[in-house]
Amino acid sequence: MPIDPKKHEMPTQAPEVRAHNFSEVALGYTREMAIAEAQRCLNCKNMPCVEGCPVNVNIPGFISRMKEGDFEGAIFVISRTSTLPAVCGRVCPQETQCEAKCTMGIKFEPVGIGRLERFAADWYNSQSEHPVIPIEPNGHRVAVVGSGPSGLTCAGDLARLGYKVTVYEALHTAGGVLVYGIPEFRLPKSIVAREVATLKKNGVDIETNVVIGKTLTVDELFEMGNEAVFIGSGAGLPNFMNIPGESLKGVYSANEFLTRSNLMKAYLEDPVTPIMKGGRVAVVGGGNVAMDAARTALRLGAEKVYIVYRRSMEELPARREEVEHAMEEGIEFRLLNNPVEILGYSNPDDPRDPKNGFVTGMKCIRMQLGEPDAKGRRRPVPIEGSEFTLSLDTVIMAIGTSPNPLIKNTTKGLEVNSHGGIIVNEAGLTSREGVYAGGDAVTGAATVISAMGAGKLAAKSIHEYLSGKH
Numbered sequence: 001m002p003i004d005p006k007k008h009e010m011p012t013q014a015p016e017v018r019a020h021n022f023s024e025v026a027l028g029y030t031r032e033m034a035i036a037e038a039q040r041c042l043n044c045k046n047m048p049c050v051e052g053c054p055v056n057v058n059i060p061g062f063i064s065r066m067k068e069g070d071f072e073g074a075i076f077v078i079s080r081t082s083t084l085p086a087v088c089g090r091v092c093p094q095e096t097q098c099e100a101k102c103t104m105g106i107k108f109e110p111v112g113i114g115r116l117e118r119f120a121a122d123w124y125n126s127q128s129e130h131p132v133i134p135i136e137p138n139g140h141r142v143a144v145v146g147s148g149p150s151g152l153t154c155a156g157d158l159a160r161l162g163y164k165v166t167v168y169e170a171l172h173t174a175g176g177v178l179v180y181g182i183p184e185f186r187l188p189k190s191i192v193a194r195e196v197a198t199l200k201k202n203g204v205d206i207e208t209n210v211v212i213g214k215t216l217t218v219d220e221l222f223e224m225g226n227e228a229v230f231i232g233s234g235a236g237l238p239n240f241m242n243i244p245g246e247s248l249k250g251v252y253s254a255n256e257f258l259t260r261s262n263l264m265k266a267y268l269e270d271p272v273t274p275i276m277k278g279g280r281v282a283v284v285g286g287g288n289v290a291m292d293a294a295r296t297a298l299r300l301g302a303e304k305v306y307i308v309y310r311r312s313m314e315e316l317p318a319r320r321e322e323v324e325h326a327m328e329e330g331i332e333f334r335l336l337n338n339p340v341e342i343l344g345y346s347n348p349d350d351p352r353d354p355k356n357g358f359v360t361g362m363k364c365i366r367m368q369l370g371e372p373d374a375k376g377r378r379r380p381v382p383i384e385g386s387e388f389t390l391s392l393d394t395v396i397m398a399i400g401t402s403p404n405p406l407i408k409n410t411t412k413g414l415e416v417n418s419h420g421g422i423i424v425n426e427a428g429l430t431s432r433e434g435v436y437a438g439g440d441a442v443t444g445a446a447t448v449i450s451a452m453g454a455g456k457l458a459a460k461s462i463h464e465y466l467s468g469k470h
Contacts, residue, residue, distance in 0.1 A: 005108035038066035052101035054453030089118025138162035148176020150439030151232035153455030213406035235440035245342025250359035254398035279393030290398035428458035
């Protein structure tokens, strides 16, 4: 049978329909599509795709089982190294990781590895309740700070080894960026809730509304009987441009905007935590978070949404799939544009005017690409005299985040770099004995799968550390 040169298309909601709802955009493969896509895998002996996976999933192994329709066997293979397959199958940038290494991709389109992983996980989750894995407790306790992808992965791996693990989450719902940052239309929250529930069934305790550095300190976690601590607190401190007008009403960080919508359900008719809806919206930035914020604003009723990015489409860091979905939904990309000031309504004759202080527009300047910067990307340079104004009601800043300094400021001897990231060695160990860290708290904002890889590394290192102590 000849090999199909193209991967099977992912069924999706029509753009004109999905732009007005929060249901998942990608609908998933059918059983027949999954088996047909699996047949495209060459089952390479050297497995280059595994090298591209931060958690080293045995990709040919699980796809081989899918070829036979053995979906339970496929998820069993995946679960040996990945604790969040339904999540990874949806939000991992496979095109720059496992699929980028796929041998099929040399001449044809690579195998749809992420789509197959999602199908296997969804099939498994649609079956009866997952069995509880019998685990022999080893008598040791470990605390995990943060219930995002790195924290959940570390906790899951340690629990399998017999450790009593308690995860401390600052917000009222476990899941970290998976629940507050990624919209429902990309990652349904029921999937995250199921993954968390599975961890709980297998002995992991999760305490919410606990802010480490305020409610409890790292030192107090040790005093409570924990023999090691993993910090996976993410990078939740938003960055701003420091331009005039950023304090106006109607200016959000993408972090706040998405948290209000995703976690606080601000899209409801009478929300407890409100959000500005409708009007004209500009999202500043070009990453996945910018795409999420823009597409969320559209679903909240915006009449017009812009992506304002200072480089060209070639430099846009967001996943191609997310960019294509945004364009299909009608979001306008204003590329090679950079904000210089946010404008607001002001009536000096009546300071009580309720419209005072609200965003009315954003002054931008056109850019051109100059010489490459330190990262190899061509540096954007302003074009003198090219200023123009966008008429707006809301501005969302999606230009990155940094680790919150709270843990660093309350933990003696914890070294951080100039960006606030916790410094770790190759084993994930910080400058404090018994304290490990990983994910965005170390690297700054990165991918879900890289955070999972850091959590997996830390679990292995903690196990070796505690095994050596006793």
